[in-house]
Amino acid sequence: MSDASPVKAYALHLGVIALLFVLSFLLPEYYHGLLSRIMVLAVFAIGYNILFGYVGLLSLGHAMFFGAGLYGAGLAVIQLGWGVPLAFVSGIACGAVLALVIGLLALRTTGVAFMIVTMMFAQVFSLLILYFASWTGGDQGMVVPQPARVLTFGATSLDLTNPTVRYMSALALFSVVLLITLAIVRSRYGRVLIAIRENEERTKMLGYDTFSNKLIAVVVSGTICAASGAAYALLFGYVGSSFASVQYSILPLLWVLLGGAATTLGPLIGTVFMYYVIDITSGYTSAYLLIVGIALILLVLFFPKGVLGTIRQRWLGWLP
Amino acid sequence: MMPLLTTKGLSRSFGGLRAVDNVDFTLMPGEIRAVIGPNGAGKTTFVSMVSGRIQPSSGAIVFDGADITGLPAYIRVRQGIAYTFQITSVFANLSAYDNVALPVQRTLSDGRSKGAVRAGVMLALERTGLADRAHMPAGQLSYGHQRLLEVAMGLALKPRLLILDEPTQGLADSEIDNFIVLVREIATDATVLLIEHNMPVVMQLADRITVFNAGKILAEGTPEAIRENASVQEAYLGTAP
Numbered sequence: 001m002s003d004a005s006p007v008k009a010y011a012l013h014l015g016v017i018a019l020l021f022v023l024s025f026l027l028p029e030y031y032h033g034l035l036s037r038i039m040v041l042a043v044f045a046i047g048y049n050i051l052f053g054y055v056g057l058l059s060l061g062h063a064m065f066f067g068a069g070l071y072g073a074g075l076a077v078i079q080l081g082w083g084v085p086l087a088f089v090s091g092i093a094c095g096a097v098l099a100l101v102i103g104l105l106a107l108r109t110t111g112v113a114f115m116i117v118t119m120m121f122a123q124v125f126s127l128l129i130l131y132f133a134s135w136t137g138g139d140q141g142m143v144v145p146q147p148a149r150v151l152t153f154g155a156t157s158l159d160l161t162n163p164t165v166r167y168m169s170a171l172a173l174f175s176v177v178l179l180i181t182l183a184i185v186r187s188r189y190g191r192v193l194i195a196i197r198e199n200e201e202r203t204k205m206l207g208y209d210t211f212s213n214k215l216i217a218v219v220v221s222g223t224i225c226a227a228s229g230a231a232y233a234l235l236f237g238y239v240g241s242s243f244a245s246v247q248y249s250i251l252p253l254l255w256v257l258l259g260g261a262a263t264t265l266g267p268l269i270g271t272v273f274m275y276y277v278i279d280i281t282s283g284y285t286s287a288y289l290l291i292v293g294i295a296l297i298l299l300v301l302f303f304p305k306g307v308l309g310t311i312r313q314r315w316l317g318w319l320p
Numbered sequence: 321m322m323p324l325l326t327t328k329g330l331s332r333s334f335g336g337l338r339a340v341d342n343v344d345f346t347l348m349p350g351e352i353r354a355v356i357g358p359n360g361a362g363k364t365t366f367v368s369m370v371s372g373r374i375q376p377s378s379g380a381i382v383f384d385g386a387d388i389t390g391l392p393a394y395i396r397v398r399q400g401i402a403y404t405f406q407i408t409s410v411f412a413n414l415s416a417y418d419n420v421a422l423p424v425q426r427t428l429s430d431g432r433s434k435g436a437v438r439a440g441v442m443l444a445l446e447r448t449g450l451a452d453r454a455h456m457p458a459g460q461l462s463y464g465h466q467r468l469l470e471v472a473m474g475l476a477l478k479p480r481l482l483i484l485d486e487p488t489q490g491l492a493d494s495e496i497d498n499f500i501v502l503v504r505e506i507a508t509d510a511t512v513l514l515i516e517h518n519m520p521v522v523m524q525l526a527d528r529i530t531v532f533n534a535g536k537i538l539a540e541g542t543p544e545a546i547r548e549n550a551s552v553q554e555a556y557l558g559t560a561p
Binding site: 203 | 371373392393394397398402403405409410411412413414418421422423425426427437473477
């Protein structure tokens with residue numbers, strides 16, 4: 001993985017980004033909007049994948065990091081009247097701080113206990129949102145007003161509610177996060193993370209402080225998920241408590257498993273796949289979840305490592 | 321000369337069993353020391369306490385003049401105590417190269433240059449004869465080569481004390497000969513603590529031998545002295561005639 005074909009890997013990732021850019025001009029309006037949303041949620045999946053795929057830590061509470069970004073940005077605009085850039089930073093900072101605190105506590109456990117602890121913290125987070133309904137809007141959520149979703153640089157201003165601006169903003173975030181992730185997993189730090197996943201005891205006996213390395217991974221993962229949440233609030237204008245519910249802790253796990261855990265592009269593929277299968281099947285039948293379920297079962301049977309994980313295993317060993 | 325490693329009254333109980341019982345042990349720098357003894361004598365428990373994988377119930381461990389009894393394993397590794405596992409535990413899904421790169425990249429002081437990692441990895445792989453298999457997944461190496469990869473990982477840590485726990489277990493005779501040459505070479509710049517069942521290997525390599533029995537040190541001395549020692553013969557062969 002490490003020394004093999006860096007050029008090929010970067011070329012592939014830049015190619016994917018270029019393809020998404022071109023698609024912006026080709027897709028019909030409906031799919032254009034859908035893909036903007038998918039790219040933002042794929043960032044959520046990428047963040048999840050860092051911890052789950054590369055470090056092997058299965059969290060069932062990542063909705064709280066997405067929620068921290070969502071509310072951190074949304075509340076900053078709605079309650080404090082901050083501008084878009086500052087609100088975005090606020091969302092990311094909320095996620096980073098939350099991830100640091102949760103990491104310090106939850107990493108004292110491993111395995112099933114880690115799943116339960118992260119899930120419980122996410123429940124607390126979700127209930128706090130409902131409890132402080134006078135600020136957060138409770139289960140109604142909040143709408144970020146359109147006039148506030150404008151990015152101003154001196155004389156020029158970008159209206160984030162404009163579909164093309166929204167698409168390009170989502171693509172920009174996705175591209176930055178994708179390339180950062182690629183750099184991380186190809187770095188020495190990425191090698192240590194994988195070693196921890198494969199055999200934590202052995203990694204300790206090579207002189208690594210595995211707790212600190214895992215803590216950094218939780219913070220990186222939580223921060224990326226918060227960036228996704230903050231972008232969601234600012235681009236789509238809705239800040240709702242359902243995004244902090246347990247469903248949104250499970251979804252990134254599903255997206256990553258589908259696309260391929262511990263692959264850089266897997267989260268995007270998984271997210272696209274889920275959205276399109278739901279979208280296409282729900283056009284034919286109201287029992288579309290049945291078809292989604294069957295598709296998932298078939299995938300697990302024939303692609304146990306996810307789409308990209310299986311491709312890497314069988315054909316393209318160099319995929320990062 | 322100051323000893324590299326000393327233990328004082330080192331003990332470890334598992335439930336009612338005293339696996340290691342009040343062991344006072346001294347190891348001088350540059351030595352090749354073999355630890356032998358019947359199964360269950362406490363050898364692996366003893367070196368596990370030295371490397372920090374197991375906490376002692378009581379007693380103290382001093383390494384290079386400093387008490388390390390309470391230090392976590394990863395700090396001991398950084399201070400120069402490397403442990404190669406009795407049960408092969410290389411990272412099976414990573415390439416041999418990546419297995420060795422993990423210890424190399426951590427020990428590098430400049431830490432940045434890619435070339436330095438590559439040079440360090442290839443040096444350790446060449447010393448163990450694995451250079452041409454660098455890009456094979458470790459899990460696909462033969463058992464003997466996996467044992468050698470363990471040693472390469474230990475070497476890459478640039479240890480002052482290298483603990484080898486039954487390194488020749490499962491090796492073919494020809495591989496054992498190469499292994500003896502390798503350990504001699506390692507011992508030119510590191511102290512070696514070797515747990516070994518294969519007596520010809522012990523007799524060829526060890527400067528001194530420590531014999532464990534039932535959690536205690538039964539005897540200690542040169543290979544010749546140990547070979548002649550009546551109580552050692554008793555522990556291994558039953559009551560002397």
